[in-house]
Amino acid sequence: MPDHLNAATLLDLARRAEARAPGPCACTKTPLDGWQSQPLSLDETRFREIGTLMPEDDPEPTFAEYLPGKVNYWSTEAPIAPRYFPYNRCGVWECSSCGRLYLRYTEGGGYFVDRRIRALRWTLIEDVSL
Template sequence: MPPDFLDATTLIDHARRAEAKAPGPCACTKTPLDGWQSQPLSLDETQLREIGKLSPENDPEPTFSEYLPGKTNYWSADAPIAPRYFPYNRCGVWECSVCGRLYLRYTEGGGYFVDRRIRAVSANLIEDVPL
């Protein structure tokens, strides 16, 4: 059964519940995941359970436009999480079964490589920005 689509409001609700359960930083990986990172080998994938996705079923080709206001960039820990924009619109939402934190994951594909990327979800960074 495919994971359910989560809109920005639902993602915020999930993120707030996760942050209430696990208010501190995750100790499940040694790599900080506040901004996008290549998925670290120190993170045990078997601890992650997909709870939803940010791409709606009826959107066959999500935009590659990014939402990066001010001086933020793709890698910034304070970059907004804008579910309608790249790369968020290609993400699954995953919950750690050990600490309860939420993560966004997607696969970045380039000419000669594939890179699994991950970012911790912070409720205060989620923005429902229209395209």
Template sequence: MNRHTMTPYVDAATLVELAQRAEENAAESCSCTRASLDGWQSQPLSIDEAQLVEIATLVREDDPEPTFAEYRPDNVQYWSADAPVAPRYFPYNRCGVWQCTQCNRLYLRYTEGGGYFVDRRIRALKSHLIDDVPL
């Protein structure tokens, strides 16, 4: 268990299993799908926080300073819907895995902080995009 979030840490292989199971069991429509979340987005107001529950984390307890290095093969953009999900790289190494209690879809969420702002970001988790690339 991660001492900060009290949710279990999952590695890439387990993340793929969770994502595949969620994809198999996802309901067709849900209020959480009003906005396309295929790529990173600032969390839309249309998502009801009460609908999401954190089920796992990609934050490793034994890594007090996760890297800010990004994994961007072929120079794919961070915001792109087809950007790979590389759990050891930023921002994934700072994400919680959240599940919609209504439709079972999984989302990755983290908080981006800058000099004068904080932005909660969210992205739908797609199993085929998970890439277990070493640092």
């Protein structure tokens, strides 16, 4: 199982990754600044999981979302709050081509499963309590 990453560690990793890879990425043609269904064109062999935001001692993390103001789940400016849904169910993945970090989780509904992905931007990380 991947190592659990707290908000401080996540922030540090995200800052370093963005400093190494400031320009656009060729990993995908689909912008991933906000949550997206994982593009079929994404080459998964380029990615390796470096950690998880899943709480170590909580088998069923909250479904509460942290969306202040008028921002919504799909917004590119939605905060990344590791203790809240969907971040508390995410793996943190690194692209071996560009070094960028991405958050990934699987959204499950009654009749579907949707693998979702979002680029990790350090400026959006907020360590807020439940």
